[in-house]
Amino acid sequence: MGIDGRVREHDFLSSFPLSELHVSEELANLFAESAMPLLVVTEHDMYVRFFAQIRTGQRDALFIWCGSQDAHEATNWGKWLVSIFAAGLQAMEASRSFLNNHGCYYQKFWPDMEIEYKITITPDVDTYDLAVRLRNLVGRGQFSPFMWEYRDDFQQWDFDNHLYEIAEPPAEAGYISFIPDSLGTTVVKRKWFTTDAVVRKETKWLGVRLAGNYADHIEREFRVLADFVGAFRRTRFDVSLESISTGNVYAAMIDRCRFVGQNWPDLCQIELEYLHSRTLRSSAADTVFTELQWIKQALRSELDRLGVSYVEKPMSKLTYMKQMQGSTRTR
Structure with a gap:
């Protein structure tokens, strides 16, 4: 043929x-x-x-x-x-x-690691409009050799997140967050890091039925001391794209976080993350960071063209909340 x-x-x-x-x-x-x-x-x-x-x-x-x-x-x-x-x-x-099995044609080269670049944008940006613009650029071939992830190019998310910091010991440092889901259970997410970075260890547990409150769960299941930092509502639009050359799949996640009970500015970010790979070849792992850099530069070029103010650095939600708490106490 x-x-x-x-x-x-x-x-x-x-x-x-x-x-x-x-x-x-x-x-x-x-x-x-x-x-x-x-x-x-x-x-x-x-x-x-x-x-x-x-x-x-x-x-x-x-x-x-x-x-x-x-x-x-x-x-x-x-x-x-x-x-x-x-x-x-x-x-x-x-x-x-x-x-031959639906959804089984993916592999993730680093299953316990999160690899993402963060671009913090000014909170007056319409995040939905920006996400649609980026989606359309990919669809028009302006991100070639990347195309929309087949039949899954755009997603919408809106959820609450309750975040607890683990400060010590250093080997356990990071945070644990709790995300109530639509089924009455909870997504529990843990990240290990001492400083914000592009690569962090991450584990998620889906459909968790909590026997007590969040603090009880942390003490019983993780046996670490954690301090509640705060809660926020996260509204996110994901543009998913995959490489025609390698089968690696990425997402540009444009989100807005509104902080519960606080008069802080919204935190708006673009998180560019490696998701998984639709390929049989392990050699596709060699190109992940190169492809991420290429997409990041394309995103920055579009932000420049639109006149959107931004800062590129790996700033976590935890770091932002602690910075806001510090500025509140010094007023």
């Missing part, structure tokens, strides 16, 4: 409209009813690449790389074609647990 240039010449990720496939009218009618291509094969100088279908929409589909093979010159075109597609199907079968 020819693909009219819409399958990118990279090792990892490929997405294109099904209408771009050069197929017979009979096959086109079949696709429209109950069938679709499971495998795309692209030919290069002396080898072929196999792309397996993992997601479908009404008019398009997502294929990711699942293998390659040397392509010797064909003496019998029919036999060569059969052997190539047989090899492609074998490549799909070898990774079927990864490819």
